[in-house]
Amino acid sequence: MSASPDFLKALKLQNPILQAPLAGGGDTPELVAAVSNAGGLGFIGAAYLSPEQILQAASNVKSKTSRPFGINLFAPSAPAASLISPDTAIRCVAPYFSELGLPAPALTAGPPFSFADQLAAALETGATAFSFTFGLLPADAMQSLKRKSIFVMGTATTVSEAIELEKTGVDAVVAQGSEAGGHRGTFGGDFSASMIGTIALVPQIGDAVRVPVIASGGIMDGRGIAAALALGASAVQLGTAFLTCTESGVPEAYREAILNALEDQTRITRAFSGRPARGIVNRFMTEVESNDDGEAILPFPLQNALTRPLRTAAAKNGRAEFLSLWAGQGVRMARRQSAAELMARLVKETDSAIRGLQGTRSHESVPSKSGVATN
Ligand SMILES: Cc1cc2nc3c(=O)[nH]c(=O)nc-3n(C[C@H](O)[C@H](O)[C@H](O)COP(=O)(O)O)c2cc1C
Numbered sequence: 001m002s003a004s005p006d007f008l009k010a011l012k013l014q015n016p017i018l019q020a021p022l023a024g025g026g027d028t029p030e031l032v033a034a035v036s037n038a039g040g041l042g043f044i045g046a047a048y049l050s051p052e053q054i055l056q057a058a059s060n061v062k063s064k065t066s067r068p069f070g071i072n073l074f075a076p077s078a079p080a081a082s083l084i085s086p087d088t089a090i091r092c093v094a095p096y097f098s099e100l101g102l103p104a105p106a107l108t109a110g111p112p113f114s115f116a117d118q119l120a121a122a123l124e125t126g127a128t129a130f131s132f133t134f135g136l137l138p139a140d141a142m143q144s145l146k147r148k149s150i151f152v153m154g155t156a157t158t159v160s161e162a163i164e165l166e167k168t169g170v171d172a173v174v175a176q177g178s179e180a181g182g183h184r185g186t187f188g189g190d191f192s193a194s195m196i197g198t199i200a201l202v203p204q205i206g207d208a209v210r211v212p213v214i215a216s217g218g219i220m221d222g223r224g225i226a227a228a229l230a231l232g233a234s235a236v237q238l239g240t241a242f243l244t245c246t247e248s249g250v251p252e253a254y255r256e257a258i259l260n261a262l263e264d265q266t267r268i269t270r271a272f273s274g275r276p277a278r279g280i281v282n283r284f285m286t287e288v289e290s291n292d293d294g295e296a297i298l299p300f301p302l303q304n305a306l307t308r309p310l311r312t313a314a315a316k317n318g319r320a321e322f323l324s325l326w327a328g329q330g331v332r333m334a335r336r337q338s339a340a341e342l343m344a345r346l347v348k349e350t351d352s353a354i355r356g357l358q359g360t361r362s363h364e365s366v367p368s369k370s371g372v373a374t375n
Contacts, residue, residue, distance in 0.1 A: 004234035007172065007212045011128060011151055012068050013235075014039030015347055017225070018214060019339075020239030021045030021072030021131065022182075022248070024324075029057060031247040031339055033064035038343035041129060043070040050113050051121035058125035068128035075135030075154075075187070076115035086302070088295040092288060093307060096322055100313045107298075108305055116141075123148055131155070131174060133185040134275075142169050153214065155185035157194040162205040162213075164188060172212040174237055175205045179218025181240045181328035183277040184268070191276045195268075199231065206232035220333035222349020226357065229350075238346075240328040245339045253320040257282075261331040272311070272324040274303030280331070283321035284310075 008016060019035040021027060023045030032042030044061065046054045054071065061069050086107050097105045119141055122130060130145050133155035137145075145152050146169070154170040156162035162173045176185045177198025186194040196204075198217040206213045215228035216237035228236045242248060244255050261280045268276045271288040274297055279285065284307075288296060297303050307324075314322035327334075335342070 004212055007234040010171070011041060013041055015343070016229070016233075016235035017041070017343065017346055018070070018235055018237040019043055019242045020182075020216065020237045021047075021070070022239060022243065023047040023072070023074075024326075025249040026239075026243050028247055028249040029060035029064060031242060031245060031249070032061045032069055033067075034245075034247055034339035035242070035343060036061075036065045036067035036069050038340055039067075039347075040343055041068060041070055043072050043129075043131065044127075045072050046118060046122065047072065047074040048111075049118070050111070051117045054118060054121040055125060058127065062126065070129035070131055070151075070153075071122040071125055071127040072131045072133070073115065073118055073122065075132045075137055077135055079110075084295045084298070086298055086306070088293075089298045089303065089306060092291050092296040093310065096284060096310055100310065100317065100319065100322065102309055102313055105306055105309070107302060110301070110305065119144070123150075129153065133174075133176075133183065135187040136164060136168050137170075139168070155216075156205060157184060157186045157201070158188060158196060159201075159204050159208045161186070161188040161194075162209050166209045166211055170211060172214055172234070173205060173209055174214045174216050175201045175233070177201050177215070177217030179278075179329040180216055181243075181266070181278050182326040183273070183275055186276070191268075199227070202228060202231040202233050218328050218330045220328075220330035222346055222351070223353045224330070225346060225350040226353035229354070230357070239326075240330055240334060241342060241346075242339065243327065244334045244336050245342055246337070247339050251315040251318065251323065253315075253318040254323055254325055255336070257320045257323075257325045258327050258331055258334045259336060261325075261327060261334075263329050263332050266327055266329055266331060270297050270300075270303070272304065272307050273300050274298050275300035277324070277326055278328060280325035280327050282323070282325060284323075 017040035021043040035042035129151040131153040153172045154165035155174045178195035202215045212234035214235045215233035220241045269285045271285045
């Protein structure tokens with residue numbers, strides 16, 4: 001029941017706590033740096049950033065910390081072959097655009113940069129770690145990361161995905177349980193069959209691979225961290241818990257929605273992006289899904305591009321009913337606090353949860369076995 005010292009050493013961490021990449025603006029440089037400064041690993045979710053924005057974000061982080069940090073991208077996938085006409089999906093979202101006074105929705109061209117361009121920028125950032133989700137890395141991408149001695153982590157939602165990732169040379173696997181907020185990382189099978197809870201997923205992946213496993217999904221406090229370490233995880237990755245930190249970049253309406261949400265108010269939806277993701281149930285999610293006859297939601301990333309102007313305007317206007325409120329099932333445990341406060345609290349709680357499991361109440365006489373620095 002201890003964080004792997006090798007894992008902590010490889011990443012020069014004091015605490016086995018990773019701030020999940022939060023693509024879309026949640027992970028500001030202030031948040032990333034605060035987590036790294038507290039001995040954890042802050043991550044820049046760079047999937048939607050241009051190469052220039054990736055370099056700028058990393059430079060902002062480095063102006064606030066000299067500690068290690070990570071960069072995350074979406075693994076490249078074949079371009080969405082839209083077999084269906086976009087007309088129904090466009091018609092379906094049009095009333096919401098008009099409600100917010102926006103021009104009529106339209107499908108726009110994809111971003112003017114590729115995964116290879118983003119990776120080339122990521123390689124120049126000085127990041128200690130690189131993680132990815134939605135698939136496997138091309139061999140040349142893996143080689144270029146290894147040449148720079150960057151620690152590489154891939155996301156798995158099943159044991160077979162973890163095994164595939166290990167074969168491609170990742171240094172660790174992020175085991176994403178079904179409780180997790182945000183997009184499902186599933187790439188090797190059916191989305192709904194790959195909804196394995198963190199408590200079942202982590203030990204089964206741990207039994208199947210030799211690389212360290214990072215537990216992710218529904219972990220919000222030290223009890224969850226202690227449980228993950230007991231299951232054999234070398235570290236944990238928390239997303240939702242960091243979204244309500246003062247440094248997070250999410251709009252206030254989003255933060256409030258998380259702080260007020262209960263554990264039964266999140267659901268997996270394709271309505272916003274075309275790819276299954278967990279978020280707090282709201283009007284857009286419910287109405288678009290109820291209209292979906294198989295043609296009302298385009299495949300990722302087309303639906304994501306289609307709904308982006310609506311989400312951007314909703315963020316400006318504080319309209320939570322049109323925002324993708326990505327959050328995990330641990331929402332009831334979310335708190336408004338600074339990232340430094342959250343990190344200090346996680347460390348303290350983990351230590352006391354582990355002491356509780358060991359059946360001792362003496363905080364002074366028993367050395368910490370968690371690998372979690374208590375100072
Ligand atoms: C707002 C948000 C954005 C996310 N963006 C990314 C991302 O860009 N890349 C990634 O690998 N995971 C992303 N995730 C998923 C996290 O890595 C992680 O699996 C999840 O947050 C863990 O569950 P929790 O939110 O219950 O802690 C995101 C999650 C959220 C909530």
